[in-house]
Amino acid sequence: MTAPLDPRLLAACRRALDDPDARVSDLAAAVGMSTGHFQRAFRQSVGLPPGEFLRARRLARFVDALEAGLSVTDAVHAAGYGSTSRAHQAAGEGLGMTPSRARAGGHGERIEFGTAACALGRVLVAATGRGLCAVQLGDDDQALRGDLARRFPRAEIVPGSPAFQHTLERVVALIESPASCPDLPLDVHGTAFQRRAWKALQQIPAGSTITYAELADRMGHPGAHRAAASACGANPLAVVVPCHRVVRSDGGPGGYRWGLARKQALLDAERRTTAGSQSQAV
Numbered sequence: 283m284t285a286p287l288d289p290r291l292l293a294a295c296r297r298a299l300d301d302p303d304a305r306v307s308d309l310a311a312a313v314g315m316s317t318g319h320f321q322r323a324f325r326q327s328v329g330l331p332p333g334e335f336l337r338a339r340r341l342a343r344f345v346d347a348l349e350a351g352l353s354v355t356d357a358v359h360a361a362g363y364g365s366t367s368r369a370h371q372a373a374g375e376g377l378g379m380t381p382s383r384a385r386a387g388g389h390g391e392r393i394e395f396g397t398a399a400c401a402l403g404r405v406l407v408a409a410t411g412r413g414l415c416a417v418q419l420g421d422d423d424q425a426l427r428g429d430l431a432r433r434f435p436r437a438e439i440v441p442g443s444p445a446f447q448h449t450l451e452r453v454v455a456l457i458e459s460p461a462s463c464p465d466l467p468l469d470v471h472g473t474a475f476q477r478r479a480w481k482a483l484q485q486i487p488a489g490s491t492i493t494y495a496e497l498a499d500r501m502g503h504p505g506a507h508r509a510a511a512s513a514c515g516a517n518p519l520a521v522v523v524p525c526h527r528v529v530r531s532d533g534g535p536g537g538y539r540w541g542l543a544r545k546q547a548l549l550d551a552e553r554r555t556t557a558g559s560q561s562q563a564v
Contacts, residue, residue: 295309412467468522479510492529
């Protein structure tokens with residue numbers, strides 16, 4: 283197995299990344315490696331291929347330029363995109379919004395939300411017109427609303443309409459019976475690695491668990507178990523994206539941003555439900 287980059291080489295790589303026109307071959311040359319060897323070592327160190335990292339870095343540079351007040355055209359050149367169309371495509375895939383909306387920091391997004399009692403305490407559900415953007419668990423509605431406002435500081439956050447009540451009820455039903463699989467549209471944004479992790483989490487069957495290392499393997503990033511754990515911690519949709527089904531390699535529950543007691547309760551409920559289904563099928 284290729285060894286990860288040591289700290290000295292990582293520092294040289296970071297300096298090369300400051301060049302908006304940097305390519306993978308440029309990064310490899312900066313650390314004195316062949317392109318193939320560098321790609322393997324970088325993936326071991328960071329958890330994703332260098333090309334994917336460069337694309338994410340370029341997109342972040344583009345958003346920074348827009349938020350600094352540059353025009354879309356100037357931001358395209360500052361970020362290192364070869365054309366405006368490439369920037370539009372990257373913004374759509376990585377941010378879920380056009381460059382003009384990114385320039386406004388997402389201002390103008392309308393988010394509906396509602397809170398309800400559930401088996402795990404209180405739940406807040408929020409959605410844009412495209413789908414769920416937040417499902418948070420807690421004990422206090424005011425604290426949950428405050429967290430939502432901090433996550434979407436430029437959005438218009440409004441109480442859910444009567445039609446939104448159905449979405450809230452479906453999420454509560456999922457929490458009460460986490461082995462069910464509702465078809466709910468999602469509108470979540472994160473890094474390429476995070477989105478890949480969240481998609482992999484949705485493939486874990488109810489009643490089953492995998493380790494953080496196994497999650498990294500399923501994503502095609504063996505050895506990136508710490509990055510996989512971080513992606514679980516960044517999951518914005520409790521239960522809907524079932525990060526509670528990932529545990530430590532020693533069988534311990536690992537972490538859970540909404541509390542280990544809730545994680546254990548979800549796992550116990552799923553095991554009871556799937557065990558009951560299996561016994562009825564016999």
